[in-house]
Amino acid sequence: MVSLRRGSVSRVVKERPGAQFLEVALDGGLQRAVCFPELTGACVEGDEVLLNTTAVELALGTGGYHFVVANLTRPERASAGPGHVMKLRYTPLQVRVEAAGEREELRETLSAEASLRGLPVIVLPLHSLLPAAAVAFRETSRGAPLAYLMTDSAALPMAFSDTVAALREKGLLSGTVTSGHAFRGDIEAVGLYDGLLLAATLAGGGAIVTAPGPGIVGTGTTFGTSALEMGQIVNAVAALGGRCIVVPRLSLADPRDRHHGLSHHTVTALTVVALAPATVAFPEGYPELLEETTRKLTAPRADGRPGLTPEHIVTVDASRTREWLRAHDLWPRSMGRTPDEDPALFEAGGAGGVMARTLRR
DSSP, X not given: OOOEXXXXXXXXXXXXXXXXXXXXXXXXXXXXXXXXXXXXOOOOTTOEEEEEOHHHHTTOSSOSOEEEEEESSSOOOOOOSSOOEEESTTSTTOEEEOBGGGSHHHHGGGSTTOOOTTOEEEEOSOGGGHHHHHHHHHHHTTTOOEEEEEOSSSOOBGGGXXXXXXXXXTXXXXXXXXXXXXXXSSEEOSSHHHHHHHHHHHHTTSEEEEEOOSOOOBOSSSSXXXXXXXXXXXXXXXXXXXXXEEOOOEESSOOSTTTSEEOHHHHHIIIIIOOSOOEEEEETTOHHHHHHHHHHHHSOOTTSOOOOOGGGEXXXXXXXXXXXXXXXXXXXXXXXXXXXXXXXXXXXXXXXXXXXXXXXX
8 A cells, every 4th residue: 555645846956857856845844755757747846746655654765755646736748759668567657668679779789699798797785885886996997888787676767866866977887777667777678688788788898787776675584685686687697698796795884683794685695596606796804704705605505506616705905995985076875874884885895896897807
């Protein structure tokens, strides 16, 4: 069930292509809301809007935003633009996009002979690590292009991400692809496999970085988390002939047992879901974490298959990650913690960017 409330747009606080961030009058006060014009039409001051208030009522990690479901002042609009593929299919807000497979100039990219041809693919566990990976790759690869593939395991509209907007503004991403039901990338992919191949066209001779959008889902159980898509991405990269670099989710600041040290998300993704080996980029300077990671990822699998070998876990000097983030005026947060408060987490992201530079060689 969803909670739906009527509100009034007080002002448009900021906007960018694909998203408006609003202040709305609701319950006698002013609250925050997001409008995606492709779904509902744009809003202006004074518009009456229907809001989905569910996530805020549940205190979920959406940044405290309501979402516009309909503009009641101007409810009618006509679909425009090319394309016949629907995302958010069979929901009231299904949206029309032009999938890359519908574009003649991109069809050859998706042929049966298509391959990543050894291109490095950085697999991130969290959207918040995207800046760390991007700045580390930029600083160590002499400006080689980095394309971002956003999967559909968390937020679906790419336009919602302040992180992506900032990285694009600073020239740290060469292009973006949205796969599955995620939408609003430079290129629209139907799934993971065509998404990787299309990202390769934007990466040139550089690298691809993959990550969910903001707000992954977890239930505190082994398999009840969207983070396990990391293992599926490992399989896809292997099938398409890429070179996979997995960034482990590390933390010495997270108070939750399942995420303190090496997260159980990474362990399950790499020891159960992934059917192919991958390089794990590990930041130097955390010997106890490295011992834990090596022990857990190299243990025999439950089905008898061997785990990773110690050679798959490669330590990388990512100690300058925080310096590079500051140099690019980026200071992300993850679970409310900054790179100074949880350095192992963000340096792991930086290690992925540095490792991609190494594999490019």
